[in-house]
Amino acid sequence: MGPSGPPRAGGTLTVAADKEPDCYDPQVSPADVTASLMRNVYDSLIAQRPDGSFAPWLATGWKVSGDGTVYTFRLRRGVTFTDGTPFDATAVKVNLDRVAAPATKSEYAAALIEPYRSTTVVDRHTVRIRLSRPFAPFLSALSTTYLGFHSPRSLHAAPGALCAGGPSAVGTGPFRFVSHTKGLQAEFVRNPRYAWAPQGAGHQGPAYLDTLVYRFLPVGFVRIGALLSGQAEVADGVPPQHTRTVRADRRMRLIGQVPPGVGYTYFLNTRRAPFADRRIRLAAACALDRHTLLESVYFGQRRPADSVLSPATPGHHPSPGAERPDRARADRLLDAAGWDHRDQEGYRTWHGHRLSVDLPFVADFTPPEQRTLDEGVRADLGKVGIEVRLIRLAANDFLPRRNAGRYDMVAFRWPAADADVLRTLFGSGQTFTQGGYNASRTSDPALDGWLRSASTVGDRARRDVLYARIQRRIAAQGYALPTAVDRRVVGAHRRVRGLAFDAHAWPLYQGVWLAGAR
Numbered sequence: 001m002g003p004s005g006p007p008r009a010g011g012t013l014t015v016a017a018d019k020e021p022d023c024y025d026p027q028v029s030p031a032d033v034t035a036s037l038m039r040n041v042y043d044s045l046i047a048q049r050p051d052g053s054f055a056p057w058l059a060t061g062w063k064v065s066g067d068g069t070v071y072t073f074r075l076r077r078g079v080t081f082t083d084g085t086p087f088d089a090t091a092v093k094v095n096l097d098r099v100a101a102p103a104t105k106s107e108y109a110a111a112l113i114e115p116y117r118s119t120t121v122v123d124r125h126t127v128r129i130r131l132s133r134p135f136a137p138f139l140s141a142l143s144t145t146y147l148g149f150h151s152p153r154s155l156h157a158a159p160g161a162l163c164a165g166g167p168s169a170v171g172t173g174p175f176r177f178v179s180h181t182k183g184l185q186a187e188f189v190r191n192p193r194y195a196w197a198p199q200g201a202g203h204q205g206p207a208y209l210d211t212l213v214y215r216f217l218p219v220g221f222v223r224i225g226a227l228l229s230g231q232a233e234v235a236d237g238v239p240p241q242h243t244r245t246v247r248a249d250r251r252m253r254l255i256g257q258v259p260p261g262v263g264y265t266y267f268l269n270t271r272r273a274p275f276a277d278r279r280i281r282l283a284a285a286c287a288l289d290r291h292t293l294l295e296s297v298y299f300g301q302r303r304p305a306d307s308v309l310s311p312a313t314p315g316h317h318p319s320p321g322a323e324r325p326d327r328a329r330a331d332r333l334l335d336a337a338g339w340d341h342r343d344q345e346g347y348r349t350w351h352g353h354r355l356s357v358d359l360p361f362v363a364d365f366t367p368p369e370q371r372t373l374d375e376g377v378r379a380d381l382g383k384v385g386i387e388v389r390l391i392r393l394a395a396n397d398f399l400p401r402r403n404a405g406r407y408d409m410v411a412f413r414w415p416a417a418d419a420d421v422l423r424t425l426f427g428s429g430q431t432f433t434q435g436g437y438n439a440s441r442t443s444d445p446a447l448d449g450w451l452r453s454a455s456t457v458g459d460r461a462r463r464d465v466l467y468a469r470i471q472r473r474i475a476a477q478g479y480a481l482p483t484a485v486d487r488r489v490v491g492a493h494r495r496v497r498g499l500a501f502d503a504h505a506w507p508l509y510q511g512v513w514l515a516g517a518r
Helices: 032-038 089-100 138-142 152-157 159-164 220-228 240-248 278-287 290-298 327-336 368-383 395-403 421-426 445-456 460-477
Strands: 012-017 046-048 054-056 059-064 070-075 116-123 126-131 175-181 185-190 211-216 234-236 252-257 261-268 348-350 356-362 387-393 409-415 480-482 488-493
Touching: 012 220, 046 138, 054 059, 070 089, 089 116, 089 126, 089 152, 152 159, 220 234, 220 240, 220 488, 240 252, 240 488, 261 368, 261 421, 278 327, 278 368, 278 460, 290 368, 356 368, 356 395, 356 409, 368 387, 387 395, 409 421, 421 445, 421 460, 445 460
Parallel strands: 012 211, 012 234, 356 387
Antiparallel strands: 046 054, 059 070, 070 126, 116 126, 175 185, 185 211, 234 488, 252 488, 261 409, 261 480
């Protein structure tokens, strides 16, 4: 939705948000909602474009050493944090050192810059960052909110308060975080000094909006009700069953963006039976009828995934036909694996044991459509004789069980603008207890070698070749079951102008204005 007519400053925009961050410090929290919401507060050194290239932001330029281990950034002059602290080379060093420090307990940001060694303040507006090895995803990592910059003053004054959000969260961004009421809302006001939007942004200078309010409304029909009743101008995460309602209201629009990264995917635990057997994993993949499943869950508004990577991710490599079911092959694979008998309920057996797998989940973290998807996967696998037991757990019970590997399947999505996310999700050194998210618990030397090579090769074409090989390997080994191509769907009143998404599919409010404001 592009702007039309001259933009107007002023007004309050209320966003009905589907999730509330459990921690507002993106250097600590790995949550996509934290990165998305705090994009309003924290800027990055550089910006990533949708095509994977990069543009200046808080850095006006950079050079990379010939061996790919030293990055020298020239910083923009005149940038200040909203508490008045200058943004300079010392601020960059303080923040990156904090991310890498074990005491910070970063759950994701530290992994994004895993080879980070040190930052040297060359002069007030120049920093030199050293890595222990070449690391191709480094620029993409620096473009994320996870590596945004806290004011050094706020880090010194109240480092323990950053997760709670509110005024202690101080950045250089287009908005100041002024208040937070847990379970209800977060409020931001315009940073009037903002003059350093990334190169290529649709709007330079301070945000048009006076105030930006997020109201946390996790229930879909409540969120849509707030939009249609005028209590909110934007509703994030429009459920598929409500898109027709929003579209039918002539005052409203729907805006969509395919996020990069890994969409909602079922990861199969390769370290214990039955999915330790590749034949069982491939049988599960063959059993899924994604077209029918997605039609019933998303009403045709999502297309089947053709790879574990989203097509919006640079390096995505499709596997044509992978989305179609082949239950005859599933039967042959299960027979060959020895599960060639069925019990009275139709499930396969071997020496009197039923072929059953556990899929634990946390209801509070699982939107209704994903619970429906879980039920559909259970039904599809049941058709070839695999029993899926959905295990509902509280978060406090789920995490220890997941971290100990006491599951057969777990499902989640992982947005990321670089294919290196596959190293986080499938690298053998990336277990939950080691700070990674290798939910399939893969230990695959060939895959590890390709993932490491892809993270060190600077040439885009050579990286793409490696990532194509990696995606084929993941599919051939049946490590995971991708389902749908994700789509971020936002409902907005037509008087909301200038709403756009960045390369990470995070909504940008710096250039948003309200027709009719003031």
